[in-house]
Amino acid sequence: MSAIRAIHSEEQLASQLSALGVEGGAVVMVHASLRRVGAVEGGPRTVIRALRHVLGPDGTLVVPAFTSENSDTSTSFLERVRGLSDEARAAVLADMPAFDRAATPALSMGSLAETLRLTPGALRSDHPQTSFAALGPHAEKVVAGHRPDCHLGEGSPLAHLYGVRAQVLLLGVGFERCSAFHLAEYRVPRPPRRHYRCVVSCHDERRWWQYEDVDLDDSDFAALGADFEHSDETGAVRAGPVGSAHCRLVRFRDAVDFAQRWIPSHRGTAADRDG
Numbered sequence: 001m002s003a004i005r006a007i008h009s010e011e012q013l014a015s016q017l018s019a020l021g022v023e024g025g026a027v028v029m030v031h032a033s034l035r036r037v038g039a040v041e042g043g044p045r046t047v048i049r050a051l052r053h054v055l056g057p058d059g060t061l062v063v064p065a066f067t068s069e070n071s072d073t074s075t076s077f078l079e080r081v082r083g084l085s086d087e088a089r090a091a092v093l094a095d096m097p098a099f100d101r102a103a104t105p106a107l108s109m110g111s112l113a114e115t116l117r118l119t120p121g122a123l124r125s126d127h128p129q130t131s132f133a134a135l136g137p138h139a140e141k142v143v144a145g146h147r148p149d150c151h152l153g154e155g156s157p158l159a160h161l162y163g164v165r166a167q168v169l170l171l172g173v174g175f176e177r178c179s180a181f182h183l184a185e186y187r188v189p190r191p192p193r194r195h196y197r198c199v200v201s202c203h204d205e206r207r208w209w210q211y212e213d214v215d216l217d218d219s220d221f222a223a224l225g226a227d228f229e230h231s232d233e234t235g236a237v238r239a240g241p242v243g244s245a246h247c248r249l250v251r252f253r254d255a256v257d258f259a260q261r262w263i264p265s266h267r268g269t270a271a272d273r274d275g
Contacts, residue, residue: 007039008243013050020169020240021249024056027138027166029252030063031179032112036172038244044115047171052135060136062161063113064179065106070099071129071198076108098201099128106131112171125157128200128209132157138164149211151196152179153186166252172245175225176218180252184259186214220266228258 022028030051040046051061068074072093081089097104101124106114116122117133125131125146134142134157147155158180168180175181185191194215199208229237229248236254240247 006244007041008037009041010046010050010053013040013047013242014053016240016242017050017054017169020242020247021238022051022054022167022169024054025058026055027060027062027136027142027161027164028055028169029132029161029166029180030061030112030116030169030171031173031177032063032110032169032171033173033245034111034171036245037242040243044111047112048116048119051169055136058137060134060138060142061116062132062134062139062142062157062166063116064109065113065117065124065131065133066109067099067104067106067129067131068108070096070104070200071196072096073195073197074129096199098199098206100201101126101131106133127151127156128198129196130156148200148209149213151213151216152182153214156183158183161252162256168248168250168252168255170248170250171242172247174222175228175248176222178221178225178250178255179218180250180255181221181224181259182216182218183256184263185216187256187260188263191215217267224259224262224266227262228255231258 034040034044034047037047052059055061068076071077081092106117113133116135117124119135122133122135123139123143124133125143127146127148130151131146132143142157142160145155146157150156152158162183168178170178192215193212195210195212197208197210199206236251238249
């Protein structure tokens with residue numbers, strides 16, 4: 001006889017989020033796997049309502065709304081065209097849609113992020129590959145001024161989140177998804193850089209745009225996060241259940257500051273990277 005699958009309610013989720021440490025008036029960036037949260041009555045909209053209920057009218061929700069589908073330098077594109085002929089590869093490039101802040105979906109970010117992006121009142125930043133969506137009184141400040149040549153550094157919403165002492169909610173995902181760590185990659189001495197290319201819309205015309213930025217690397221974020229959590233003595237990381245998922249609530253500034261110290265000693269020097 002199969003086990004009965006629990007269906008989580010908005011009230012239950014709100015209670016668990018409060019117990020985890022989410023507070024009214026906070027600014028919280030969420031990375032989520034709703035599959036791990038489990039069955040929720042009403043789906044992602046209910047999870048967003050639970051978060052907004054706990055945050056109250058003065059709280060702000062932020063989610064990554066990243067888009068790799070319009071770039072030929074992204075990992076997802078390179079995997080997609082591996083083994084294709086030159087003709088087939090050219091066809092993929094020709095069919096690649098230009099980024100539209102209002103319309104381009106964040107397909108790889110999960111249902112909660114996409115649902116929040118589409119929620120009335122939500123705002124989205126301008127970056128054609130690493131935009132963020134935000135909902136709440138701080139939303140405009142969070143998304144404003146996202147430089148198109150700065151994925152996740154000082155000209156991105158992450159710098160604003162650092163400044164307002166935001167929190168990161170890892171809802172059923174681990175530290176490997178903690179994009180706050182990327183801000184630290186910009187703050188280490190001489191971070192490695194690379195070129196990126198993506199399709200953008202300029203005056204209603206589709207065109208390719210190339211720019212240089214920090215060479216982002218999340219391959220060691222799980223190890224970085226484990227060391228951060230293990231060394232925490234100030235309550236910067238709180239853990240507990242939300243729905244069926246093991247979750248963490250992390251102080252944004254503490255995570256970035258720890259990563260800024262950790263990265264240089266675990267990735268080698270700039271001279272090592274330069275070969």
